[in-house]
Amino acid sequence: xxxxxxxxxxxxxxxxxxxxxxxxxxxxxxxxxxxxxxxxxxxxxxxxxxxxxxxxxxxxxxxxxxxxxxxxxxxxxxxxxxxxxxxxxxxxxxxxxxxxxxxxxxxxxxxxxxxxxxxxxxxxxxxxxxxxxxxxxxxxxxxxxxxxxxxxxxxxxxxxxxxxxxxxxxxxxxxxxxx
Numbered sequence: 001x002x003x004x005x006x007x008x009x010x011x012x013x014x015x016x017x018x019x020x021x022x023x024x025x026x027x028x029x030x031x032x033x034x035x036x037x038x039x040x041x042x043x044x045x046x047x048x049x050x051x052x053x054x055x056x057x058x059x060x061x062x063x064x065x066x067x068x069x070x071x072x073x074x075x076x077x078x079x080x081x082x083x084x085x086x087x088x089x090x091x092x093x094x095x096x097x098x099x100x101x102x103x104x105x106x107x108x109x110x111x112x113x114x115x116x117x118x119x120x121x122x123x124x125x126x127x128x129x130x131x132x133x134x135x136x137x138x139x140x141x142x143x144x145x146x147x148x149x150x151x152x153x154x155x156x157x158x159x160x161x162x163x164x165x166x167x168x169x170x171x172x173x174x175x176x177x178x179x
Contacts, residue, residue: 082149083120085176087112090123093148094171101139103131103167115177125171133160136167149173 084090091110098105106128113122129136136157143150151172158166 078149079120079176082147083174083176084148087123087175090125090148090173090175093146094125094127094143094150097142097146098129098139101131101142102135103129103139105129106166112175119177120174121177123173123175125173127169127171129167129169130164131167132163133165136165139167140169143171 084093087110091108094108095105108125108127111124111126113124115121129139131139140152140155143152153170153172154168156168158168160166
């Protein structure tokens with residue numbers, strides 16, 4: 001009989017412990033700390049949306065180290081192909097594009113500015129040209145498409161005499177220094 005009493009006592013303790021665990025589980029289930037199932041699903045959805053948004057934000061940064069190296073190579077290639085290292089090349093190229101399009105350069109003023117930190121020297125050009133309207137349009141288009149990088153800052157059309165139009169333009173380009 002003593003064994004039965006000990007077993008009964010152990011069963012009561014086990015049942016009380018299980019009831020206690022059930023009570024704690026019920027409290028946690030309905031507790032505001034844990035929240036309802038719908039609240040947990042909503043929170044999970046919100047966190048998933050945030051994760052997708054953050055992933056989209058960092059997507060352009062993936063492979064940035066390779067993009068920087070590629071950009072450096074492209075800049076070097078641009079400098080070598082489109083920027084001359086002698087001022088005479090700028091003058092020759094401007095005159096070549098003018099003659100190809102039937103435009104006469106009446107006067108041109110070239111001015112080199114102070115060298116920039118990146119190894120380039122800005123070169124400003126003011127030119128007075130003359131030709132018919134279509135030739136001048138082709139000349140401007142030719143400058144924009146030329147292998148030498150020209151930036152056209154301003155264009156002023158002057159009076160026309162006998163089909164010939166005067167054009168004043170300000171251009172800018174760069175010389176490679178330390179090449």
